[in-house]
Amino acid sequence: MCGINGIFxxxxxxxxxxxxxxxxxxDHMAARGPDGAGVWxxxxxxxxxGHRRLAxxxxxxxxxxPMENADGSLxxxxxxxxxxxxxxxxxxxxxxxxxxxxxxxxxxxHLYAARGEAMxxxxxxxxxFAIWDNEARxxxxxxxxxxxxxxxxxxxxxxxxxxxxxKALLSGSKVSRDPEPAGVVGFHLWGSVxxxxxxxxxxxxxxxxxxxxxxxxxxxxxxxxxxIAQVFADGAARRVPKDEIHAKVRVAxxxxxxxxxxxxxxxxxxxSAGVDSGALLGxxxxxxxxxxxxxxxxxxxxxxxxxDEAPIASEIAGLYGAEHMVRVVGEAExxxxxxEILTAMDQPSIDGINTWFVAKAAREVGLKVSLxxxxxDEILAGxxxxxxxxxxxxxxxxxxxIPGLGVAARALMQAxxxxxNNSKAASLLEFGGSYPGAYLLRRGLLLPHELRGxxxxxxxxLGLRRLKPLARLRETIDSTPSCAASKVAALESANxxxxxxxxxxxxxxxxxxxxxxxxxxxxxLLKALSPVTPGxxxxxxxxxxxxxxxxxxxxxxxxxxxxxFGVPTGHxxxxxxxxxxxxxxxxxxxxxxxxxxxxxxxxxxGLAAPAALAVVAE
Amino acid sequence: xxxxxxxVTDAYGGRGGIAQAARDLIGxxxxxxxxxxxxxLPRHAAEALIGLPPRVHQRPPSQGxxxxxxxxxxxxxxxxxxxxxxxxxxxxxxxxxARRAKAKCVIQLHGIEIWQEPTRAQRxxxxxxxxxxxxxxxxxxxxxxxCDLAPERVLVLxxxxxxxxxxxxxxxxxxxxxxxxxxALLIVGRIDQRERYKGHDxxxxxxxxxxxxxxxxxxxxxxxDGNDRDRLQAEASAAGVAERVRxxxxxxxxxxxxxxxxxxxxxxxxxxxxxxxxxxEAMASGTPALGLAxxxxxxxxxDGALGTMVGDARMxxxxxxxxxxxxxxxxxxLSAATVSRFGPLAFxxxxxxxxxxxxxxxxxxx
Numbered sequence: 001m002c003g004i005n006g007i008f009x010x011x012x013x014x015x016x017x018x019x020x021x022x023x024x025x026x027d028h029m030a031a032r033g034p035d036g037a038g039v040w041x042x043x044x045x046x047x048x049x050g051h052r053r054l055a056x057x058x059x060x061x062x063x064x065x066p067m068e069n070a071d072g073s074l075x076x077x078x079x080x081x082x083x084x085x086x087x088x089x090x091x092x093x094x095x096x097x098x099x100x101x102x103x104x105x106x107x108x109x110h111l112y113a114a115r116g117e118a119m120x121x122x123x124x125x126x127x128x129f130a131i132w133d134n135e136a137r138x139x140x141x142x143x144x145x146x147x148x149x150x151x152x153x154x155x156x157x158x159x160x161x162x163x164x165x166x167k168a169l170l171s172g173s174k175v176s177r178d179p180e181p182a183g184v185v186g187f188h189l190w191g192s193v194x195x196x197x198x199x200x201x202x203x204x205x206x207x208x209x210x211x212x213x214x215x216x217x218x219x220x221x222x223x224x225x226x227x228i229a230q231v232f233a234d235g236a237a238r239r240v241p242k243d244e245i246h247a248k249v250r251v252a253x254x255x256x257x258x259x260x261x262x263x264x265x266x267x268x269x270x271x272s273a274g275v276d277s278g279a280l281l282g283x284x285x286x287x288x289x290x291x292x293x294x295x296x297x298x299x300x301x302x303x304x305x306x307x308d309e310a311p312i313a314s315e316i317a318g319l320y321g322a323e324h325m326v327r328v329v330g331e332a333e334x335x336x337x338x339x340e341i342l343t344a345m346d347q348p349s350i351d352g353i354n355t356w357f358v359a360k361a362a363r364e365v366g367l368k369v370s371l372x373x374x375x376x377d378e379i380l381a382g383x384x385x386x387x388x389x390x391x392x393x394x395x396x397x398x399x400x401x402i403p404g405l406g407v408a409a410r411a412l413m414q415a416x417x418x419x420x421n422n423s424k425a426a427s428l429l430e431f432g433g434s435y436p437g438a439y440l441l442r443r444g445l446l447l448p449h450e451l452r453g454x455x456x457x458x459x460x461x462l463g464l465r466r467l468k469p470l471a472r473l474r475e476t477i478d479s480t481p482s483c484a485a486s487k488v489a490a491l492e493s494a495n496x497x498x499x500x501x502x503x504x505x506x507x508x509x510x511x512x513x514x515x516x517x518x519x520x521x522x523x524x525l526l527k528a529l530s531p532v533t534p535g536x537x538x539x540x541x542x543x544x545x546x547x548x549x550x551x552x553x554x555x556x557x558x559x560x561x562x563x564x565f566g567v568p569t570g571h572x573x574x575x576x577x578x579x580x581x582x583x584x585x586x587x588x589x590x591x592x593x594x595x596x597x598x599x600x601x602x603x604x605x606g607l608a609a610p611a612a613l614a615v616v617a618e
Numbered sequence: 619x620x621x622x623x624x625x626v627t628d629a630y631g632g633r634g635g636i637a638q639a640a641r642d643l644i645g646x647x648x649x650x651x652x653x654x655x656x657x658x659l660p661r662h663a664a665e666a667l668i669g670l671p672p673r674v675h676q677r678p679p680s681q682g683x684x685x686x687x688x689x690x691x692x693x694x695x696x697x698x699x700x701x702x703x704x705x706x707x708x709x710x711x712x713x714x715x716a717r718r719a720k721a722k723c724v725i726q727l728h729g730i731e732i733w734q735e736p737t738r739a740q741r742x743x744x745x746x747x748x749x750x751x752x753x754x755x756x757x758x759x760x761x762x763x764x765c766d767l768a769p770e771r772v773l774v775l776x777x778x779x780x781x782x783x784x785x786x787x788x789x790x791x792x793x794x795x796x797x798x799x800x801x802a803l804l805i806v807g808r809i810d811q812r813e814r815y816k817g818h819d820x821x822x823x824x825x826x827x828x829x830x831x832x833x834x835x836x837x838x839x840x841x842x843d844g845n846d847r848d849r850l851q852a853e854a855s856a857a858g859v860a861e862r863v864r865x866x867x868x869x870x871x872x873x874x875x876x877x878x879x880x881x882x883x884x885x886x887x888x889x890x891x892x893x894x895x896x897x898x899e900a901m902a903s904g905t906p907a908l909g910l911a912x913x914x915x916x917x918x919x920x921d922g923a924l925g926t927m928v929g930d931a932r933m934x935x936x937x938x939x940x941x942x943x944x945x946x947x948x949x950x951x952l953s954a955a956t957v958s959r960f961g962p963l964a965f966x967x968x969x970x971x972x973x974x975x976x977x978x979x980x981x982x983x984x
Contacts (some may be wrong), residue, residue: 011957011968012959012964012967012968013774013776013917013920013924013959013960013964015920015921058891155769156755156758156759157752157754157758157772157774158755158758158774158917176759178759178763184778201759201762201763202759202762204769208745215971216967216971217773217972217974217975218770218772218975219769219774220770221768221770221771222973355932465765465766494892
């Protein structure tokens with residue numbers, strides 16, 4: 001983990017960089033990096049970086065940041081892990097580069113010197129970094145292909161600022177809090193804020209897989225260098241035969257897990273009763289890690305029921321000889337932690353509670369790094385959406401293409417009271433006929449026509465015009481992978497996973513100074529497995545992953561219905577939002593309003609409730 | 619080499635800030651080696667054409683909107699590489715002309731014209747333009763609020779200050795305006811009923827309470843004329859400061875540098891400035907300036923590093939009293955600091971860097 005930030009007074013009329021602002025922004029991220037803090041300013045005070053360090057590789061001061069190269073012509077502030085840094089270093093040394101530390105950070109400086117912007121093509125890992133090139137007088141920013149590490153930028157026309165967190169940028173007190181209706185609308189549609197938007201007009205995410213250059217003329221348009229959908233499309237064009245799937249998954253997953261164990265501190269694992277985390281544990285053992293501590297969340301409410309994951313997780317831990325640690329959480333602890341949770345939440349999210357507690361548990365036992373099975377459902381077609389979305393598209397594709405029919409059908413069903421409590425069912429004809437529309441139905445918290453019940457009309461109108469939800473979804477499958485599973489996988493990876501799961505893993509892990517690593521969210525793994533995805537029938541991907549460790553997971557675990565981390569949090573959040581929730585969807589919507597209300601309230605971290613953010617009574 | 623077509627409200631021979639901003643930008647373009655010639659089409663009648671840089675040709679103004687549009691589109695037929703437009707209300711026409719010429723389109727925004735949501739045609743023109751120059755960060759923020767724009771295409775190009783504004787001989791300047799021992803507050807701008815946001819009233823209201831520490835009489839010089847003068851005079855009388863408020867009427871452009879030099883404090887407590895070029899003129903002339911942290915004024919005041927920035931209008935009397943009590947800053951240093959941020963050199967560099975963003979915009983004819 002780590003927290004990075006910086007300020008570049010690029011415009012000639014802008015005031016020089018204020019060191020105290022760098023420090024305010026940096027220290028808002030103290031939990032991201034409790035092991036060290038640094039600040040760097042150029043001699044002319046036009047550019048400055050901040051860094052909070054969570055020391056994981058090269059624990060000495062040799063890894064301290066911001067880091068300059070030997071002649072001071074390049075400076076970097078970096079958050080993340082470069083899993084192939086040793087290979088890169090080896091290649092650079094052969095070309096004459098001389099290293100002063102054993103950190104991965106220094107490798108980035110040398111790689112930039114050798115390759116310039118093209119360096120990003122060589123990196124394997126999760127990263128967000130900024131490099132100041134003093135000769136070119138330009139700032140270079142980059143973010144990993146999946147967007148595991150966050151990077152937010154703010155440009156007011158004079159000064160460019162960046163940080164790992166939206167709230168950190170705000171805490172510097174120089175960035176406008178004027179609302180961004182596209183972010184507000186996006187949160188209500190999805191339950192998380194879709195990048196590049198945030199709740200604030202002047203703060204945007206540097207999109208996943210993008211680089212950006214800033215010089216005297218200001219920031220250039222972010223440029224993509226890696227595209228998830230394109231990899232799925234390429235993979236679909238060279239799909240592997242069914243009988244090779246297990247071997248492919250075994251090789252790719254083993255290799256990714258081994259790469260993700262690189263650290264100078266202990267690496268643990270989040271263990272549920274599911275296949276993904278169980279297989280990770282098995283592969284950790286295969287990679288040679290003899291001592292593994294595995295953390296499982298259990299809930300008081302589920303004790304003794306089939307939903308309690310602890311017994312099965314315990315069985316898996318036993319199978320692989322891991323030290324198993326079960327952390328029991330109850331509603332009382334949730335209520336006690338809630339203020340801290342909402343403070344740590346960087347942008348509003350309807351999820352992440354489960355990650356909060358499992359990260360808390362990991363930190364309690366002294367872990368700094370833990371692997372997570374996040375991403376298995378996306379790359380191995382584990383979600384119900386892989387079944388539902390193609391089915392809807394084939395059912396509603398033709399009638400849905402008739403102009404106006406879908407809207408009319410919804411209006412009719414609602415008028416007749418058929419769909420009073422199920423707006424999504426009423427909208428199947430309207431949205432179900434295309435992949436983006438069906439995806440919105442599957443993942444949406446609210447549908448566009450429902451927004452006016454929650455937000456003021458101007459926010460809805462401006463927000464939808466800017467967000468263009470369906471067009472934006474279409475872009476994420478722009479390279480049109482030819483097969484259904486690859487299309488859904490691309491949609492899930494570039495939307496739900498990127499904007500919800502990975503953001504939650506970041507803020508909830510960060511709050512406990514815990515680095516969450518995701519071997520199943522890895523661009524190299526994706527390239528290896530994208531030819532596998534098209535051939536995956538329901539359950540096949542998980543069976544292949546279960547068979548990947550040298551000691552495979554038993555069938556009893558593979559065939560068990562999915563529960564996943566954190567089921568009772570739905571009840572807690574519904575209770576905390578003081579709403580009577582008739583259904584799971586209604587509970588999510590009530591919780592969303594609670595969370596959004598928190599962001600809209602004035603407060604040291606909150607939003608000074610501008611009129612456009614006002615939530616209209618239901 | 620690029621041919622530029624400039625569709626402007628007015629430029630050379632025009633009066634006021636918008637014409638000045640157009641001249642400054644056209645001048646900066648003309649100074650670029652990559653620009654071959656600039657064809658200026660003004661919308662409005664102008665006074666005598668003076669100060670045209672080489673390679674700039676300004677045509678006579680057009681009669682009526684239709685006539686202007688016809689001429690603009692005809693001019694686009696000559697395939698300029700860049701179409702520049704200095705006002706939002708002509709932006710749709712500029713976009714059309716740029717499309718006809720397959721040229722890059724650059725639009726300049728000043729301030730209050732973008733405070734309201736623009737018309738659909740104007741918004742779409744902005745959204746399709748290649749670059750938008752905003753006179754201040756505030757104007758930029760408002761454009762981004764109303765339109766779906768890539769933030770990277772919306773740049774701040776602040777006003778620049780004419781080299782005529784220098785500190786020079788202050789004693790002579792004070793004598794010229796009949797100033798003796800008085801401490802002179804100065805405001806420069808139209809006195810228009812529609813522009814009451816400029817804040818003449820606020821200064822008049824504060825005047826009775828202001829005291830100079832050495833007992834100098836505090837007077838308020840109002841340069842500029844307009845239909846709100848009688849009301850302001852009545853307000854000054856009502857406040858009992860009629861003899862301390864001096865209406866100078868419209869001051870000739872040539873006398874402005876001396877007027878700024880003569881003043882002790884320039885004050886414009888306006889809530890509606892797109893930028894406030896008069897702040898720059900005062901400070902470049904060596905006179906400290908004071909304004910509100912509203913609209914574009916913080917840009918001109920350098921966020922408080924150049925001039926005094928007052929958080930809100932209620933704090934104005936105290937801020938004025940503090941400014942009156944403070945020693946006068948070093949005129950040469952204030953002037954140099956202002957020019958280094960907003961002088962012609964900085965302005966030309968900004969224009970060149972910005973145009974670099976949209977790449978080579980070659981004319982097809984050359």
